[in-house]
Amino acid sequence: MPIARVHRIIAQGPDDASGLQAAIASGTIDPAGILAIFGKTEGNGCVNDFTRGYATQSLTLALARHIGEERAKAVCYVMSGGTEGAMTPHWTVFERVDGDGEPGPALAIGRVHTAALAAEDLGRMGQVRQVAAGVRQAMAEAGLSDPADVHFVQIKCPLLTAQRIGEAEARGATVAVRDTLKSMGLSRGASSLGVAVALGEIAEEDLTGALIGRDLGLWSGRASASAGVELLNHEIVVLGMSKGWSGPLAIDHAVMADAIDVEPVRAALDRLGLGAPGQLGQAARDRLVALLAKAEASPDGEVRGARHTMLDDSDISSTRHARAFVAGALAGVVGRTDIYVSGGAEHQGPPGGGPVAVIARKA
Structure with missing residues (x-):
């Protein structure tokens, strides 16, 4: 029966595959089972952000040493540029293995x-x-x-x-x-x-x-x-969640109505057994495997009736402002900065808001 594994690895730069290599060398990750790698890279997230391609190339070359070029290119590399604020550059590695794990879903x-x-x-x-x-x-x-x-x-x-x-x-x-x-x-x-x-x-x-x-x-x-x-x-x-898969991981999702709407995220955490009245404690943070979110500057120029200036800044793209703002709000909830917040949420959740996914180890 298939089992999903998810690994979060801190990156020192868009070319840093050393953490992935170390995890493979230690047996923590089987490179043959890697399906996808999501990355947050410290570029500008705009058209000319080549840190995304640089990271993809670096990770592909690293995997090719273990599984060959063709299989390494079959991995989905979803690189999101922009780690504004205190968002930590990192890789989230999704792996599939076969075995007997705890029953699904x-x-x-x-x-x-x-x-x-x-x-x-x-x-x-x-x-x-x-x-x-x-x-x-x-x-x-x-x-x-x-x-x-x-x-x-x-x-x-x-x-x-x-x-x-x-x-x-x-x-x-x-x-x-x-x-x-x-x-x-x-x-x-x-x-x-x-x-x-x-x-x-x-x-x-x-x-x-x-x-x-x-x-x-x-x-x-x-x-x-x-x-x-x-x-x-x-x-x-x-x-998603499937009875045909086993293992220790579960996923849930929420939709933020605006950039500071963290309560739906708290509700998703609670459904996964990570409920807390304030910021997650250490034990809950250790069970949190990944937090994936979308962010955008509200197109009407306001957040709950108060004016924001993200759309008026001609020096910095509004997606960069939004990533930093939402990442800060979510980091305050989960007590971690190695979270994946992607800017630009057109048709992804209501205007000014965005979908969020939480992956955690089951209780």
Whole structure:
């Protein structure tokens, strides 16, 4: 029976694979079982954040020494740039092994790489449909037939560059947007709506390309999308609870209504047996395996009626402000800074809020 293992490894930089290598050398991680690695790297998280590709290359090369280049490239590397504030750069390694563990339901993992996305499909229904199909495929790999058992879908999606736009226009195609930074938001949004379609949160017939990035009242409560220059396709990782998996790990999720709405996260922690009236104590922190969250600056320029300036800063992207702000709020709840907070939550939770997933060891 499959068993999911999740390992959190501190990184000293985007090229630091030493912690992963040490875990493999000690037998803590079997490299043959690695399905995905989520990373927080200390870049700017924008179009020209090459720390994501650097980290992906470094981790791929490290794994190739143990399992060969082809299998190393099959791993889903979801690198999220930006560790503003006190967020700790780190890797979260998702591993599948087979054996006899404590009975399920338990954390289940499925992953898939889609085909490359044509530049003219980015931010349009073509991307929504490709992601929806990929999510369904990843669910099947994890043995998750009921969308209700899915708690989080992490996607790494492409963005547009001047070169990619030029190539599309040279073959007579048009792109959804020519602003490369705005293409990140459109890609995240279309990917998230693809998750919503796959999980039955939104019917595909209720969507049109004109609604993507505009009608933010349409959203998924379990999608997390991060755009990057380092890929042309989608890397999709589905996390859920399945009776067909065993082992000590469980996952739950919450949806923050705004950037300081931590009570739904406390409720998810409580459902996993980590409830606390204040910050988690040491024993509970030791059981917390991973916290994954989305963050964005509220598009109306306010948080609970008070003005924020994240959207007015022409020097620093609002996604960087939001990551630092939400990471601080969540770190105050769980007492850890090695958490995964990704900026830009278009169609991921209500405007200004975002989905959160908690993975913990069972009591």
